[in-house]
Amino acid sequence: xxxxxxxxxxxxxxxSANISSNGLPEEEEGAGGLIEAGLMVTDAxxxxxxxxxxxRQYKAAKRISATDLRKARExxxxxxxxxxxxxxxxxxxxxxxxxQEFKQQKISFALWTDYTSQxxxxxxxxxxxxxxxxxxxxxxxxRRDFRRLDWFSNWPELPADTFLISCRIKGRTFxxxxxxxxxxxxxxxxxxxxxxxxxxxxxxGSRDDGFGYRxxxxxxxxxxxxxxxLWRKAKGSADGRLLRLEDAVPILLRxxxxxxxx
Numbered sequence: 001x002x003x004x005x006x007x008x009x010x011x012x013x014x015x016s017a018n019i020s021s022n023g024l025p026e027e028e029e030g031a032g033g034l035i036e037a038g039l040m041v042t043d044a045x046x047x048x049x050x051x052x053x054x055x056r057q058y059k060a061a062k063r064i065s066a067t068d069l070r071k072a073r074e075x076x077x078x079x080x081x082x083x084x085x086x087x088x089x090x091x092x093x094x095x096x097x098x099x100q101e102f103k104q105q106k107i108s109f110a111l112w113t114d115y116t117s118q119x120x121x122x123x124x125x126x127x128x129x130x131x132x133x134x135x136x137x138x139x140x141x142x143r144r145d146f147r148r149l150d151w152f153s154n155w156p157e158l159p160a161d162t163f164l165i166s167c168r169i170k171g172r173t174f175x176x177x178x179x180x181x182x183x184x185x186x187x188x189x190x191x192x193x194x195x196x197x198x199x200x201x202x203x204x205g206s207r208d209d210g211f212g213y214r215x216x217x218x219x220x221x222x223x224x225x226x227x228x229x230l231w232r233k234a235k236g237s238a239d240g241r242l243l244r245l246e247d248a249v250p251i252l253l254r255x256x257x258x259x260x261x262x
Contacts, residue, residue: 005050012041012050065142090165090213091222091256094249105212106162107245111169111234116153116200119193124151124200127191139183139202150180150205154198155240156188163211164203165223169231173224179211180204218259226255 006013015038041047094102116124128135132143141149152158161184168176180203188199204210215223223230229251234241 005054007047007050007054009047009051010042012047014039014041063142065140065145069140087212087214089216089219091216091219091252093213094252095256102245106159108159108162108164109230109234109243109245109248110152110155110158110164110166110240111231111236111243112152112155112166112240113169114239115168116151117193120153120191120198120200123191123193124153127189127200128202131189135202138185138187141183148205149202151200151202152240153193153200155201156186156199157236157242158182158186158201158203159242160184160186165215167223167227167230169227173227174220177215177220177223178206179215180206181210222252222256222259225259226251229255 002016003014004016004018006015006019015036017036017038041050128146128149132146135141135146136143158164160182162182163179164182165177165179167174182201182203188201190197190199192198226248230243230248231241233247233251234243236242
Protein backbone atom coordinates (compact mmCIF):
# COMPACT_ATOMS: atom_id res chain seq x y z
CA UNK A 1 0.00 0.00 0.00
CA UNK A 2 1.30 3.46 -0.93
CA UNK A 3 0.32 4.89 2.46
CA UNK A 4 -0.44 8.49 3.37
CA UNK A 5 -0.51 9.71 6.95
CA UNK A 6 -2.77 12.41 8.38
CA UNK A 7 -1.93 13.28 12.02
CA UNK A 8 -3.47 15.41 14.74
CA UNK A 9 -2.91 15.32 18.51
CA UNK A 10 -6.19 13.42 18.98
CA UNK A 11 -6.14 10.94 16.09
CA UNK A 12 -4.35 9.92 12.92
CA UNK A 13 -5.26 8.19 9.65
CA UNK A 14 -2.94 5.83 7.77
CA UNK A 15 -4.50 5.15 4.39
CA SER A 16 -3.96 4.54 0.69
CA ALA A 17 -6.28 7.49 -0.06
CA ASN A 18 -4.93 10.77 -1.37
CA ILE A 19 -6.26 14.00 0.13
CA SER A 20 -8.32 14.78 -2.95
CA SER A 21 -11.87 14.63 -4.25
CA ASN A 22 -11.14 11.14 -5.60
CA GLY A 23 -9.41 9.82 -2.50
CA LEU A 24 -11.63 11.30 0.22
CA PRO A 25 -14.95 12.22 -1.43
CA GLU A 26 -17.55 14.10 0.55
CA GLU A 27 -20.22 11.91 -1.03
CA GLU A 28 -19.97 8.23 -1.92
CA GLU A 29 -20.84 8.82 -5.57
CA GLY A 30 -17.77 11.04 -5.86
CA ALA A 31 -15.45 8.07 -5.41
CA GLY A 32 -15.59 7.20 -9.09
CA GLY A 33 -15.26 3.46 -8.39
CA LEU A 34 -11.95 3.79 -6.52
CA ILE A 35 -11.35 1.47 -3.57
CA GLU A 36 -9.20 2.81 -0.73
CA ALA A 37 -8.25 1.25 2.63
CA GLY A 38 -6.97 2.77 5.85
CA LEU A 39 -6.79 2.73 9.64
CA MET A 40 -7.76 5.36 12.20
CA VAL A 41 -5.39 5.57 15.16
CA THR A 42 -6.58 6.93 18.52
CA ASP A 43 -4.11 5.26 20.90
CA ALA A 44 -2.14 7.99 22.72
CA UNK A 45 1.15 6.08 22.64
CA UNK A 46 0.92 5.41 18.92
CA UNK A 47 0.03 9.03 18.26
CA UNK A 48 3.23 10.12 20.04
CA UNK A 49 5.25 7.73 17.84
CA UNK A 50 3.58 9.03 14.69
CA UNK A 51 4.32 12.63 15.74
CA UNK A 52 7.99 11.75 16.24
CA UNK A 53 8.06 10.08 12.81
CA UNK A 54 6.60 13.25 11.27
CA UNK A 55 9.32 15.36 12.93
CA ARG A 56 12.07 13.10 11.57
CA GLN A 57 10.65 13.27 8.04
CA TYR A 58 10.37 17.06 8.21
CA LYS A 59 13.96 17.50 9.38
CA ALA A 60 15.25 15.20 6.65
CA ALA A 61 13.16 16.82 3.91
CA LYS A 62 14.63 19.05 1.22
CA ARG A 63 13.43 22.63 0.94
CA ILE A 64 11.12 23.12 -2.05
CA SER A 65 12.57 25.66 -4.50
CA ALA A 66 11.07 27.53 -7.44
CA THR A 67 12.83 25.04 -9.72
CA ASP A 68 11.08 22.14 -7.99
CA LEU A 69 7.72 23.86 -8.43
CA ARG A 70 8.46 24.49 -12.11
CA LYS A 71 9.29 20.81 -12.68
CA ALA A 72 6.13 19.74 -10.85
CA ARG A 73 4.06 22.11 -13.00
CA GLU A 74 5.60 20.68 -16.18
CA UNK A 75 4.96 17.11 -14.99
CA UNK A 76 1.35 18.01 -14.22
CA UNK A 77 0.86 19.44 -17.71
CA UNK A 78 2.18 16.21 -19.21
CA UNK A 79 -0.21 14.16 -17.06
CA UNK A 80 -3.31 16.28 -17.66
CA UNK A 81 -2.85 17.32 -21.27
CA UNK A 82 -0.46 14.69 -22.63
CA UNK A 83 1.86 17.50 -23.68
CA UNK A 84 4.37 16.14 -26.23
CA UNK A 85 8.10 16.39 -25.71
CA UNK A 86 8.23 19.04 -28.47
CA UNK A 87 6.13 21.95 -27.25
CA UNK A 88 3.29 23.18 -29.41
CA UNK A 89 3.30 26.58 -31.01
CA UNK A 90 1.39 29.07 -28.88
CA UNK A 91 -0.75 30.34 -31.77
CA UNK A 92 -1.42 26.80 -33.03
CA UNK A 93 -2.68 25.88 -29.55
CA UNK A 94 -5.08 28.83 -29.66
CA UNK A 95 -6.25 27.84 -33.14
CA UNK A 96 -6.96 24.30 -31.91
CA UNK A 97 -9.71 25.85 -29.77
CA UNK A 98 -7.94 24.67 -26.62
CA UNK A 99 -10.07 26.90 -24.40
CA GLN A 100 -10.15 24.42 -21.53
CA GLU A 101 -6.39 24.00 -21.67
CA PHE A 102 -5.75 27.73 -21.33
CA LYS A 103 -8.31 28.11 -18.55
CA GLN A 104 -5.96 26.11 -16.36
CA GLN A 105 -3.20 28.71 -16.74
CA LYS A 106 -2.76 32.40 -16.01
CA ILE A 107 -1.28 34.10 -19.08
CA SER A 108 -1.11 37.83 -19.80
CA PHE A 109 0.69 40.14 -22.21
CA ALA A 110 3.11 42.69 -20.79
CA LEU A 111 3.57 45.41 -23.43
CA TRP A 112 6.24 48.06 -22.87
CA THR A 113 8.10 50.81 -24.68
CA ASP A 114 11.56 51.28 -23.12
CA TYR A 115 14.29 49.03 -21.77
CA THR A 116 15.37 49.29 -18.15
CA SER A 117 18.33 51.65 -17.88
CA GLN A 118 21.90 50.59 -17.12
CA UNK A 119 21.56 52.17 -13.69
CA UNK A 120 18.35 50.21 -12.96
CA UNK A 121 19.94 46.95 -14.08
CA UNK A 122 22.99 47.62 -11.92
CA UNK A 123 20.81 48.40 -8.88
CA UNK A 124 18.72 45.27 -9.46
CA UNK A 125 21.86 43.09 -9.48
CA UNK A 126 23.19 44.83 -6.38
CA UNK A 127 19.84 44.37 -4.66
CA UNK A 128 19.62 40.62 -5.12
CA UNK A 129 23.25 40.21 -4.02
CA UNK A 130 22.72 42.24 -0.83
CA UNK A 131 19.20 40.96 -0.07
CA UNK A 132 19.74 37.30 -0.89
CA UNK A 133 18.21 35.93 2.29
CA UNK A 134 15.08 38.09 2.02
CA UNK A 135 14.62 37.18 -1.63
CA UNK A 136 14.97 33.48 -0.87
CA UNK A 137 12.28 33.69 1.78
CA UNK A 138 9.86 35.97 -0.11
CA UNK A 139 10.16 34.48 -3.60
CA UNK A 140 10.73 30.88 -2.40
CA UNK A 141 13.80 30.57 -4.62
CA UNK A 142 17.22 29.14 -3.84
CA ARG A 143 20.02 31.70 -4.21
CA ARG A 144 21.76 29.30 -6.57
CA ASP A 145 18.89 30.05 -8.95
CA PHE A 146 19.35 33.84 -8.84
CA ARG A 147 21.06 33.67 -12.22
CA ARG A 148 17.64 32.79 -13.65
CA LEU A 149 16.08 36.02 -12.44
CA ASP A 150 14.96 38.81 -14.73
CA TRP A 151 13.08 41.97 -13.75
CA PHE A 152 10.80 44.81 -14.78
CA SER A 153 11.26 48.33 -13.45
CA ASN A 154 8.54 50.59 -12.06
CA TRP A 155 5.71 48.14 -12.79
CA PRO A 156 4.16 47.09 -9.46
CA GLU A 157 0.84 46.20 -11.14
CA LEU A 158 2.25 42.99 -12.66
CA PRO A 159 -0.03 40.07 -11.67
CA ALA A 160 1.34 37.36 -9.37
CA ASP A 161 1.99 33.75 -10.46
CA THR A 162 1.34 34.53 -14.12
CA PHE A 163 3.08 33.68 -17.39
CA LEU A 164 3.86 36.94 -19.19
CA ILE A 165 4.37 37.22 -22.93
CA SER A 166 6.59 40.27 -22.87
CA CYS A 167 6.67 42.48 -25.97
CA ARG A 168 8.44 45.76 -26.61
CA ILE A 169 6.41 47.98 -28.91
CA LYS A 170 8.27 50.33 -31.20
CA GLY A 171 6.50 52.21 -33.95
CA ARG A 172 3.70 49.96 -35.16
CA THR A 173 5.18 46.57 -34.27
CA PHE A 174 6.96 44.51 -31.59
CA UNK A 175 10.75 44.36 -31.63
CA UNK A 176 11.35 42.06 -28.63
CA UNK A 177 9.13 39.08 -27.78
CA UNK A 178 9.81 36.58 -25.00
CA UNK A 179 8.03 34.93 -22.10
CA UNK A 180 8.68 34.91 -18.36
CA UNK A 181 6.75 34.19 -15.17
CA UNK A 182 5.99 36.25 -12.10
CA UNK A 183 6.30 34.82 -8.60
CA UNK A 184 3.47 33.81 -6.28
CA UNK A 185 3.92 36.95 -4.23
CA UNK A 186 3.05 40.36 -5.65
CA UNK A 187 6.09 42.31 -4.51
CA UNK A 188 7.91 45.35 -5.90
CA UNK A 189 11.31 46.18 -4.39
CA UNK A 190 12.28 49.86 -4.00
CA UNK A 191 15.61 50.98 -5.45
CA UNK A 192 17.27 54.29 -6.33
CA UNK A 193 18.63 54.57 -9.88
CA UNK A 194 19.97 57.72 -11.55
CA UNK A 195 19.15 59.57 -8.34
CA UNK A 196 15.43 58.75 -8.57
CA UNK A 197 13.25 56.39 -6.56
CA UNK A 198 11.79 53.49 -8.55
CA UNK A 199 11.07 49.80 -8.02
CA UNK A 200 11.81 46.43 -9.58
CA UNK A 201 9.66 43.33 -9.84
CA UNK A 202 11.51 40.05 -10.24
CA UNK A 203 10.40 37.33 -12.68
CA UNK A 204 11.76 33.96 -13.79
CA GLY A 205 13.44 34.15 -17.17
CA SER A 206 12.31 32.34 -20.32
CA ARG A 207 14.50 29.25 -19.92
CA ASP A 208 13.14 28.34 -16.52
CA ASP A 209 9.59 29.67 -16.25
CA GLY A 210 7.79 26.41 -17.19
CA PHE A 211 5.81 27.94 -20.08
CA GLY A 212 4.23 25.02 -21.93
CA TYR A 213 4.43 26.44 -25.45
CA ARG A 214 7.01 27.72 -27.88
CA UNK A 215 6.90 31.04 -29.66
CA UNK A 216 7.56 29.96 -33.23
CA UNK A 217 8.60 32.18 -36.12
CA UNK A 218 4.97 32.27 -37.28
CA UNK A 219 3.81 33.12 -33.74
CA UNK A 220 6.15 36.10 -33.72
CA UNK A 221 4.89 37.27 -37.11
CA UNK A 222 1.30 37.08 -35.87
CA UNK A 223 2.18 38.98 -32.68
CA UNK A 224 3.99 41.67 -34.65
CA UNK A 225 1.05 42.00 -37.01
CA UNK A 226 -1.33 42.33 -34.03
CA UNK A 227 0.89 44.77 -32.11
CA UNK A 228 -1.19 47.91 -32.62
CA UNK A 229 -4.49 46.17 -31.86
CA LEU A 230 -3.08 44.53 -28.73
CA TRP A 231 -1.62 47.84 -27.53
CA ARG A 232 -4.94 49.64 -27.98
CA LYS A 233 -6.82 46.86 -26.15
CA ALA A 234 -4.38 46.68 -23.23
CA LYS A 235 -4.74 48.76 -20.06
CA GLY A 236 -2.02 50.89 -18.51
CA SER A 237 0.10 53.89 -19.37
CA ALA A 238 2.16 55.14 -22.29
CA ASP A 239 5.14 53.24 -20.84
CA GLY A 240 3.58 49.84 -20.15
CA ARG A 241 0.26 48.04 -20.50
CA LEU A 242 -1.21 44.68 -19.47
CA LEU A 243 -3.66 42.49 -21.38
CA ARG A 244 -5.10 39.17 -20.24
CA LEU A 245 -4.94 36.31 -22.73
CA GLU A 246 -8.73 35.88 -22.85
CA ASP A 247 -9.04 39.51 -24.01
CA ALA A 248 -6.29 39.08 -26.59
CA VAL A 249 -7.54 35.83 -28.18
CA PRO A 250 -9.99 37.37 -30.71
CA ILE A 251 -7.27 39.74 -31.92
CA LEU A 252 -4.67 37.00 -32.20
CA LEU A 253 -6.97 34.60 -34.05
CA ARG A 254 -7.97 37.33 -36.51
CA UNK A 255 -4.36 38.09 -37.34
CA UNK A 256 -3.46 34.39 -37.40
CA UNK A 257 -6.19 33.84 -40.01
CA UNK A 258 -4.82 36.70 -42.13
CA UNK A 259 -1.34 35.18 -41.83
CA UNK A 260 -2.58 31.78 -43.01
CA UNK A 261 -4.33 33.24 -46.05
CA UNK A 262 -1.21 34.95 -47.38
